[in-house]
Ligand code: SF4
């Protein structure tokens with residue numbers, strides 16, 4: 153006696169249901185609930201959107217980087233600082249672009265003053 157698979161409508165229905173249940177089980181459980189964004193920066197801290205706040209600070213010249221003499225002030229003890237003008241800014245600051253006009257020769261302190269550092273944020277908060 154030989155057994156023969158009888159492919160009835162019911163068999164077809166069962167097969168479809170099994171396939172559907174299997175696929176459903178394999179679906180990843182993804183939650184689509186929106187998440188509230190917090191602690192986003194209010195605005196980007198960059199020299200390009202700053203009023204050159206750090207160029208109002210006293211800049212002591214510690215090493216010879218080739219700052220032209222006309223920008224240097226020498227105190228009574230021979231100490232050198234960047235000369236500042238009446239408006240409070242360093243004399244080497246280009247007033248039109250608010251960029252350093254002696255960038256390649258700027259003092260060491262200017263080179264080490266980091267954008268977005270605590271000092272930078274303090275100066276921005278005080279002047280802007
Ligand atoms: S380093 Fe900071 S304070 Fe100085 S110009 Fe750039 S953003 Fe402004």
Ligand code: SF4
Pocket residue numbers: 206207208211234242243244245246251252253254255258259262
């Ligand atoms: S030397 Fe340049 S970077 Fe330094 S304080 Fe003056 S303008 Fe600013």
